[in-house]
Amino acid sequence: MKIVVAGAGYAGTVAANRLARKLTDAQITVVNPSSEFVERVRLHELIAGSGTATRSLREVLDDRIELRIAAIEKVGDGVLTMADAQSLEYDKLVYAVGSSNHAPEGTYAVGGLDAARAAHAKLVELDAGSTVTVVGGGLTGLEAASEVATERPDLTVRIVSDEFGASLSSRARRRVLDVLRDLGVDVVTGEWTPEEPAALTLWAVAGQADGLAARSGLATDAAGRVAVDACLRSTSNPNVYAVGDSAAVPGARLSCQAALPQGAAAADNLVRDLTGRTGKPFSMSFVGQNVSLGRSNGVIQSAHRNDVPTRIWFGGRPAAYFKERVCRGALWSARTGRVASFPGPK
Ligand SMILES: Cc1cc2nc3c(=O)[nH]c(=O)nc-3n(C[C@H](O)[C@H](O)[C@H](O)COP(=O)(O)OP(=O)(O)OC[C@H]3O[C@@H](n4cnc5c(N)ncnc54)[C@H](O)[C@@H]3O)c2cc1C
Structure with a gap:
């Protein structure tokens, strides 16, 4: 039995490691363009110079898993074609290629490893007084602006967006903006234009599917993410499961919080499928949102099971500590294939 996991981010590594534990006689191969495991949730740290965001992928994967370094160009029926024109056959595929950030020319995507390294x-090299602009007021933009402002207080840091922290409760949002202002970040409400002068512009606008699924003929949603049934199986190819940012899972948002349990659930359903058992519908509830604001500040927002923020949140150093534990927990899950999550709302 040949099982291939396409993409080794959070969703793919969880799925692969869980499959390796459960199916000792299957041949499991992970295909990823790089030999590094990227902790995407730490890329703003890499940019600011306060932390790293990569480690050896080989060390994250179970020894029984074969690793193939390649970018998949096309997903065919039972066969993958790589960018180097090599092919790889599969009986079952877990599609987990994530999302990409197409940053406008001259800007650097916070969510991409190469761009984050170039931005760092x-x-x-920037002289004191230079301006760094962060485009996007979602959590990634807020984290990037505060991290840069903390590490380089000699720079002028601006964050430009039509809204800031929209997914947070109003009080938590106010706290985040207060912290940004205390750090000296210039919070600019409006639309960014490429003409705006800045020594460095960081693009922190949400990622999209990169088009692989659509050009491979897999059924997708309008955003190009693989359309899946309740068991995370492609609606157009029963041998393909799709998870994480590259899957259109109802009720999910682009997040590591969703990618990890989806990776685990797809692995379990694939095992059920191979052993003639009925798949189990995927169900998870979000528990909240974690925002780091530099290394010693943050905001933790709790959420109802449907991801709507509650009135409960906390900030400061305990929040920074909590967020750090969450990042470490995500890496641990990726490594072990073990994930803790709560069932979703009925
Ligand atoms: C700065 C930042 C902070 C964040 N903070 C949080 C947070 O606090 N909480 C949270 O829940 N989420 C957070 N996120 C979002 C989270 O990182 C993503 O939603 C998560 O990484 C998605 O996991 P994934 O496995 O689907 O995709 P990814 O982690 O992106 O992994 C996809 C993998 O597929 C590989 N791949 C891509 N194309 C191909 C191809 N053609 N062939 C083979 N392999 C391919 C990629 O190289 C990558 O290794 C943050 C994101 C950023 C950028």
Whole structure:
């Protein structure tokens, strides 16, 4: 039995490691363009120079898993074609290629490893007083702006967006903006234009599917993410499961919080499928949102099971500590294939 996991982010590594534990006689191969495991949730730390965001992928994967370094160009029926024109056959596929950030020319995507490294290289060269602009007021933009402002208080940091922290409760949002202002970040409400002068512009606008599923003929939603049934199986190819940012799972948002349990659930359903058992519908509830604001500040927002924020939140150093534990927990899950999550709302 040949099982291939396409993409080794949070969703793919959880699925692969869980499958390796449960199916000792299957041949499991992970295909990923790079030999590094990227902790995407730490890319803003890499940019600012306060942390790292990569480790050896080989160390994250179970020894029984074969690793193939390649970018998949097309998903065919039972066969993958790589960018280097090599092919790889599969009986079952877990599709977990994540999302990409198409940053406008001259800007650096916070969510991409190469761009984050290039942004860091540029940042360390900046003279005091230079301007860094962060485009996007979602949690990634807020984290990036505060991290840069904390590490480089000699720079002028701006964050530009039509709204800030829209997914947070109003009080938590106010706290985040207060912290940004205390750090000296210039919070600009409005639309960013490429003409705006800045020594470095960081693009923190939500990612999209990269088009692989659509050009492979898999059924997708309008955003190009693989359409799946309740058991995370592609609606157009029963041998393909799709998870994480690259899957259109109802009720999910692009997040590591959703990617990890989806990876685990797809692995379990694939095992059920191979052993003639009925798949179990995927169900998870979000528990909240975690925002780091530099290394010693943050905001933790709790949520109802349907991801709507509650009135409960906390900030400061305990929030920074909590967020750090969450990031470490995500890496631990990726490594072990073990994930804790709560069932979703009925
Ligand atoms: C700065 C930042 C902070 C964040 N903070 C949080 C947070 O606090 N909480 C949270 O829940 N989420 C957070 N997120 C979002 C979270 O990181 C993503 O939603 C999560 O990484 C999605 O996991 P994934 O496995 O689907 O995709 P990814 O982690 O992106 O992994 C996809 C993998 O597929 C590989 N791949 C891509 N194309 C191909 C191809 N053609 N062939 C083979 N492999 C391919 C990629 O190289 C990558 O290794 C944050 C994101 C950023 C950028």
